[in-house]
Amino acid sequence: MSTDATHHAGTHIAEGEKPFEPKLLVFCCNWCSYAGADLAGVSRLQMPPYFRTIRVMCSARVDPEFVLRAFERGADGVLVAGCHPADCHYIGGNYRTRRRIALLKMLIQQFGYDPDRLRLEWVSAGEGEKFQKTIVEFTNTIKELGVSPLRGGE
Amino acid sequence: MRMSLREARIRAALRTVEGERVRWLLGKKGTLLASGNVFGEAISEPRYDVVVQKAAGVELERNLLLQEMEAGPRTVHELHDATGIAKPQIVKHVIALKRWRLVEQAGMKGQSPQYMASPKKGQTEKGEVN
Numbered sequence: 001m002s003t004d005a006t007h008h009a010g011t012h013i014a015e016g017e018k019p020f021e022p023k024l025l026v027f028c029c030n031w032c033s034y035a036g037a038d039l040a041g042v043s044r045l046q047m048p049p050y051f052r053t054i055r056v057m058c059s060a061r062v063d064p065e066f067v068l069r070a071f072e073r074g075a076d077g078v079l080v081a082g083c084h085p086a087d088c089h090y091i092g093g094n095y096r097t098r099r100r101i102a103l104l105k106m107l108i109q110q111f112g113y114d115p116d117r118l119r120l121e122w123v124s125a126g127e128g129e130k131f132q133k134t135i136v137e138f139t140n141t142i143k144e145l146g147v148s149p150l151r152g153g154e
Numbered sequence: 155m156r157m158s159l160r161e162a163r164i165r166a167a168l169r170t171v172e173g174e175r176v177r178w179l180l181g182k183k184g185t186l187l188a189s190g191n192v193f194g195e196a197i198s199e200p201r202y203d204v205v206v207q208k209a210a211g212v213e214l215e216r217n218l219l220l221q222e223m224e225a226g227p228r229t230v231h232e233l234h235d236a237t238g239i240a241k242p243q244i245v246k247h248v249i250a251l252k253r254w255r256l257v258e259q260a261g262m263k264g265q266s267p268q269y270m271a272s273p274k275k276g277q278t279e280k281g282e283v284n
Contacts, residue, residue: 064167064168064171065164065168068164068167068168069164072160072164099177099180099181100171102180103171103176103177103180103210104171106176106206106207106210107167107170107171107210107214109207109210110167110210110211110214111163111167
């Protein structure tokens with residue numbers, strides 16, 4: 001079991017100021033990533049507690065509206081996790097997702113969001129450790145980027 | 155009831171995602187980077203990113219204007235007030251939208267022409283789909 005991928009605690013926090021706790025949303029595909037997330041949990045891998053997982057039947061189920069609404073409602077980052085290319089349960093769902101996320105990354109820039117606030121990752125059912133590392137990295141990235149522009153950040 | 159600007163921008167973004175221009179540009183990324191454009195000009199990745207980013211911005215603004223004009227005839231001033239887009243930019247967008255027959259002049263309000271979205275194919279003037 002690996003717990004070496006630790007997350008930073010909030011840096012440079014003034015006294016009395018509440019550390020930044022990012023709100024992250026993770027969409028996991030039912031067949032691979034959700035099982036990977038489950039494995040990470042069962043293996044007791046340490047992860048920052050700032051994310052909420054939503055299980056979808058396929059990463060392609062993640063409509064662009066879901067992502068835009070998440071940001072609109074104050075999410076600091078959105079992670080979409082799906083099966084590896086060519087491993088999709090529905091044959092080609094993840095290819096559609098890849099294209100859609102590329103498009104959404106461009107669009108969120110028009111709203112003033114950094115494209116790094118949206119991330120796509122392939123996580124298979126056996127990659128609990130990869131899921132943990134992805135969550136830790138993503139949390140660190142969002143902590144560096146700060147609060148969502150909608151909540152007063154940059 | 156009139157929707158907020160934020161809601162309107164989200165809807166415009168969703169229309170942009172569904173629209174052809176940006177989707178095609180994304181779909182042709184590999185071809186454009188490997189073999190260049192139809193004029194045989196090589197396109198680098200940073201240049202491609204700039205082009206796509208610009209196209210996304212333009213499409214977002216045009217969809218925002220189009221949504222506004224679907225609600226009823228609007229002058230450029232009214233469009234500026236509703237969307238916050240600069241007036242010279244709105245004029246450019248309206249010219250482009252007129253060229254594609256997505257928008258038509260609906261009359262005059264004082265000395266300003268009013269524009270409204272053309273009814274979509276297969277749709278009656280009342281907005282019913284045939």
